[in-house]
Amino acid sequence: MPLLETFLLWHLATDDNALVSLPYIYQVLSPKDFTPSSHLGKWNARLNTLLHSQDPGARWVGLCLAYKTCRCSKAIMKDSAHSWVSVALPLLSRNEPPPTLKAAIRLLGYVFQRTTDFPEFQRQTVIPNLPKYSLALIGIVQKSSSLDLKTTACSALKRIVVTFPSQHRALLSQINATSDLCLSQEASPDLLVDKSIDLVSSLHLVAGKVGAGAAWRSRVDRVLQEASDCLLSIRSTYSDPNSQNLSRTNGTAHDPRAASGPSMTGTATHFKKLHRSVDILLSLLKAYSPRQLELPLAELVNLGLRMMRCKIDENNQGVVDDNLRAMENAVTPDIWALGCQLLVSLSNCVHQRLVPYVVAINHIILQRLEEKRPQTRSHALPFLKLFVEVASCTPVHHDDVHSNRIAQLIIPNLTNLLSKKVEAEPSGDPKRSKGQKRSRGNEGDEQFKLIKRVVCDSKDDGDLVKSSLDALHLLVHRTSLQPSVRSLIVKLMLSLRLSLPQMPPSSISAVSLALHAELSIKIRQICLDILTDPFGLGEQAFGLIFAAESRASESGLILDSSSILHPRLPPLVKSHLSHSSVILFSSEESPEDISLRQSSGIAQANSLPDPSKQAAPSSVALQASAGHLADQIAAPVVPPSFPTSTSQYTDRLSQSVGVDDTIMTDVPVFKEAPGVAQEINLPSQESQELQPTSQIPTDTNVTAVPPRSKPTVQPAPYSRPSAAALVPSDDDDDDEPLPEINMDSSSEEE
Numbered sequence: 186m187p188l189l190e191t192f193l194l195w196h197l198a199t200d201d202n203a204l205v206s207l208p209y210i211y212q213v214l215s216p217k218d219f220t221p222s223s224h225l226g227k228w229n230a231r232l233n234t235l236l237h238s239q240d241p242g243a244r245w246v247g248l249c250l251a252y253k254t255c256r257c258s259k260a261i262m263k264d265s266a267h268s269w270v271s272v273a274l275p276l277l278s279r280n281e282p283p284p285t286l287k288a289a290i291r292l293l294g295y296v297f298q299r300t301t302d303f304p305e306f307q308r309q310t311v312i313p314n315l316p317k318y319s320l321a322l323i324g325i326v327q328k329s330s331s332l333d334l335k336t337t338a339c340s341a342l343k344r345i346v347v348t349f350p351s352q353h354r355a356l357l358s359q360i361n362a363t364s365d366l367c368l369s370q371e372a373s374p375d376l377l378v379d380k381s382i383d384l385v386s387s388l389h390l391v392a393g394k395v396g397a398g399a400a401w402r403s404r405v406d407r408v409l410q411e412a413s414d415c416l417l418s419i420r421s422t423y424s425d426p427n428s429q430n431l432s433r434t435n436g437t438a439h440d441p442r443a444a445s446g447p448s449m450t451g452t453a454t455h456f457k458k459l460h461r462s463v464d465i466l467l468s469l470l471k472a473y474s475p476r477q478l479e480l481p482l483a484e485l486v487n488l489g490l491r492m493m494r495c496k497i498d499e500n501n502q503g504v505v506d507d508n509l510r511a512m513e514n515a516v517t518p519d520i521w522a523l524g525c526q527l528l529v530s531l532s533n534c535v536h537q538r539l540v541p542y543v544v545a546i547n548h549i550i551l552q553r554l555e556e557k558r559p560q561t562r563s564h565a566l567p568f569l570k571l572f573v574e575v576a577s578c579t580p581v582h583h584d585d586v587h588s589n590r591i592a593q594l595i596i597p598n599l600t601n602l603l604s605k606k607v608e609a610e611p612s613g614d615p616k617r618s619k620g621q622k623r624s625r626g627n628e629g630d631e632q633f634k635l636i637k638r639v640v641c642d643s644k645d646d647g648d649l650v651k652s653s654l655d656a657l658h659l660l661v662h663r664t665s666l667q668p669s670v671r672s673l674i675v676k677l678m679l680s681l682r683l684s685l686p687q688m689p690p691s692s693i694s695a696v697s698l699a700l701h702a703e704l705s706i707k708i709r710q711i712c713l714d715i716l717t718d719p720f721g722l723g724e725q726a727f728g729l730i731f732a733a734e735s736r737a738s739e740s741g742l743i744l745d746s747s748s749i750l751h752p753r754l755p756p757l758v759k760s761h762l763s764h765s766s767v768i769l770f771s772s773e774e775s776p777e778d779i780s781l782r783q784s785s786g787i788a789q790a791n792s793l794p795d796p797s798k799q800a801a802p803s804s805v806a807l808q809a810s811a812g813h814l815a816d817q818i819a820a821p822v823v824p825p826s827f828p829t830s831t832s833q834y835t836d837r838l839s840q841s842v843g844v845d846d847t848i849m850t851d852v853p854v855f856k857e858a859p860g861v862a863q864e865i866n867l868p869s870q871e872s873q874e875l876q877p878t879s880q881i882p883t884d885t886n887v888t889a890v891p892p893r894s895k896p897t898v899q900p901a902p903y904s905r906p907s908a909a910a911l912v913p914s915d916d917d918d919d920d921e922p923l924p925e926i927n928m929d930s931s932s933e934e935e
Contacts, residue, residue: 248288277321412462492524525567
């Protein structure tokens with residue numbers, strides 16, 4: 186038995202059965218059920234009966250089944266839609282339930298838009314009924330009390346205007362009044378405001394192909410002026426030197442702040458208007474136009490920069506209301522976010538034409554990232570997104586000053602992914618009072634801690650980390666960074682590539698477990714790009730990256746060896762940093778590299794003190810530690826050019842980075858010395874044990890103990906060398922002195 190016959194006999198036999206069986210019928214019906222048969226006429230007759238029923242539920246079932254039939258069979262829609270339109274269109278002007286009105290709007294919109302390839306149907310049915318349909322939608326948006334129904338009508342009106350723009354020229358003033366009414370009401374829901382903004386961004390098409398560009402430009406200029414007025418009204422207690430021209434009405438300049446007057450409620454109202462104006466601009470930048478548009482780029486960039494330049498607690502002359510100033514300061518971060526959104530959308534539209542403004546944008550981004558406030562971390566996210574979008578849409582620029590400083594400010598956002606140092610409690614403190622007792626802990630107490638450290642507590646924290654990785658990726662490959670900054674970024678990426686696979690996803694984010702995989706992919710891509718980098722960084726980092734990829738092979742990340750063997754990069758047209766200027770190991774760090782690393786909150790793992798090896802200061806412990814250090818350094822080392830005492834040596838070793846600094850794993854590598862190291866003639870065995878070395882290998886875990894007394898050691902005589910280097914120790918006897926040969930003796934005499 187055909188499916189339509191089954192529905193007609195059982196499910197649609199009565200109106201009540203039709204209402205109950207509608208979900209099942211709507212789900213089961215498919216285009217193959219509407220093949221030519223004797224049941225199609227009965228089906229159409231039953232639909233007409235439901236549409237003309239006095240029961241609202243039966244009419245709703247008829248509208249839903251008619252819509253489903255139109256979607257399944259275009260031939261039936263062409264033959265029967267005229268009668269369905271004549272029934273559904275009058276329902277929009279009646280006091281029908283919202284479900285019935287929504288079903289009628291959906292049916293009429295589908296019929297009008299899907300029959301454009303039927304000229305005769307368009308001439309007889311669509312064109313005469315189209316103004317009635319649009320007027321009915323305008324009335325629903327203005328008068329209906331149902332939010333869902335109003336948003337449905339607004340969306341349908343936008344689609345019908347885009348499909349038939351020339352037929353709505355007579356209704357343009359009414360459509361503008363309807364959209365302005367929805368946008369001007371403060372109590373309008375956000376969903377209705379969004380639908381109204383979409384409607385406004387499509388009204389320029391009504392002017393036709395020739396006038397659409399001028400209408401779009403006129404709308405943009407009007408919205409720009411409204412946004413500028415709202416920004417001036419919000420910043421009523423601040424002086425705005427960046428606003429070169431105030432609002433103009435009838436050719437005369439006036440200040441909108443004088444008309445509105447400062448008030449607590451006025452600040453919130455003007456901020457809502459500013460928010461909606463920016464949203465309209467964003468929608469207009471994405472709007473369709475049949476021809477090219479004239480974009481006021483300078484005015485749009487100026488508005489975005491003005492919003493980003495808004496300061497908090499700026500010095501202002503005169504008497505200022507503290508409550509009003511507090512209200513304005515509270516909305517300032519939101520104004521920053523709006524400015525960033527506007528510039529991001531603008532960069533996606535104009536791309537390379539934004540290059541003249543890149544330096545000004547980066548300067549403001551740098552100012553906001555350098556601000557020290559408790560909420561700076563959350564407020565930095567829109568600025569990082571803006572920096573990534575601007576850097577991605579523009580070619581290589583040579584803004585070295587801003588690039589280096591921005592990179593230094595971004596690095597601390599990623600240090601939370603590394604492990605933290607644990608402060609070791611000193612075992613013996615002579616200054617401890619007798620009444621105080623040393624706190625004792627049981628072994629394994631850390632296993633019972635219920636609170637675990639999570640790197641990203643919220644979604645914004647995860648977005649901040651991802652944006653920081655994207656920004657560093659662009660900075661490394663698109664700008665000329667200082668050698669120390671580039672070295673720190675490369676070391677940080679290598680450390681994250683080695684440590685992140687060992688961390689469980691739950692420790693990265695408690696909101697989304699997929700963040701761990703996303704960060705791993707981003708860090709892996711950065712490390713692989715380091716191998717094929719034109720600066721030659723892969724020569725030093727190849728071993729570490731290859732080892733990290735081998736460890737992560739179980740997650741499906743395969744090393745792209747083809748891009749390493751055949752980089753397919755064009756030849757360099759100018760000199761860049763050589764790979765020798767990029768410091769990857771702590772033994773090669775300069776004081777500038779160490780200062781930059783410590784200022785970023787990163788410490789070496791081998792600089793951690795071992796609590797189990799700490800003891801009371803004594804000369805015996807000092808000699809033991811010095812002897813242990815001498816055993817590890819097998820090759821002779823050239824002393825420094827100035828005498829070093831044991832106290833200075835121990836003081837330097839006892840210094841460590843703060844407790845909250847982050848640990849960066851360092852992999853020791855020995856490099857061959859450029860020349861043979863000179864031997865050191867120590868005066869005695871005791872001084873040999875206490876003699877310091879010029880270079881201490883950073884991969885050696887040494888616990889420095891400050892001595893109670895500072896013995897004085899006379900330095901041994903030496904000659905000033907050109908360079909000092911470490912030589913790996915060998916177990917053979919090549920360094921033993923050769924025996925002397927007596928040239929006078931002869932084997933013949935024996």
